[in-house]
């Protein structure tokens with residue numbers, strides 16, 4: 621469904637050519653939960669932004685259903701890590717309805733659609749709250765509802781739970797999996813937490829620190845997954861070592 625072919629990204633900074641992504645190729649299938657795991661600064665957000673169409677590729681191609689991505693579209697929606705992605709002057713319902721309104725949906729229909737997804741993310745009763753009246757976890761739920769309401773083909777999630785405390789993170793991971801199970805969207809989820817990738821993903825792409833693919837691992841652990849279950853610790857050790865050694869290799873190349 622989604623195919624990246626030799627995708628390169630270069631940023632120019634004061635005559636210095638910084639090659640952030642070094643020719644990345646992979647495919648994601650319809651309905652798959654795909655995690656991108658890698659150390660800070662390896663280019664995860666850049667990669668997601670290019671799939672979203674917010675950022676141009678410097679080389680290679682990104683194809684969605686065989687068509688090259690040239691800009692943003694309602695078929696791909698991104699949710700970010702930060703709590704400030706909601707419109708501060710709009711209620712939860714207003715936030716969820718806003719993109720539907722932009723897309724020309726009639727008032728009654730968008731109200732109904734918004735309330736459906738607000739309930740799905742567990743925010744029923746909070747429709748009229750403003751972002752400053754919500755906890756961090758509730759804000760991320762609202763951002764997720766806003767993205768889901770557009771019924772995108774691909775959900776692009778950039779460390780959406782990284783700013784939450786451990787307990788809330790766990791709850792939201794479970795809820796996201798429940799939603800994924802019922803709607804089966806294609807999800808591309810960026811994280812630098814090994815445990816999160818194992819709990820969520822069908823496949824895990826491990827990036828090297830210098831913007832390349834280290835490996836793509838299939839996650840065969842049975843769902844639902846818990847850190848204590850058989851096989852979890854072994855997978856964690858393996859992936860952690862991959863992330864760690866990719867960092868070290870990048871360090872060696874720099875010197």
Ligand SMILES: Nc1ncnc2c1ncn2[C@@H]1O[C@H](COP(=O)(O)OP(=O)(O)OP(=O)(O)O)[C@@H](O)[C@H]1O
Pocket residue numbers: 631632633640658659660661662663664665666667812
């Ligand atoms: N607009 C930009 N202009 C110049 N350089 C950029 C730009 N955006 C990102 N970079 C550089 O690209 C590299 C990758 O950044 P990116 O934000 O994609 O990393 P990341 O893997 O998401 O990191 P983190 O885990 O900390 O979020 C960094 O070295 C960053 O400085």
Ligand SMILES: [Mg+2]
Pocket residue numbers: 664665666778
């Ligand atoms: Mg990032």
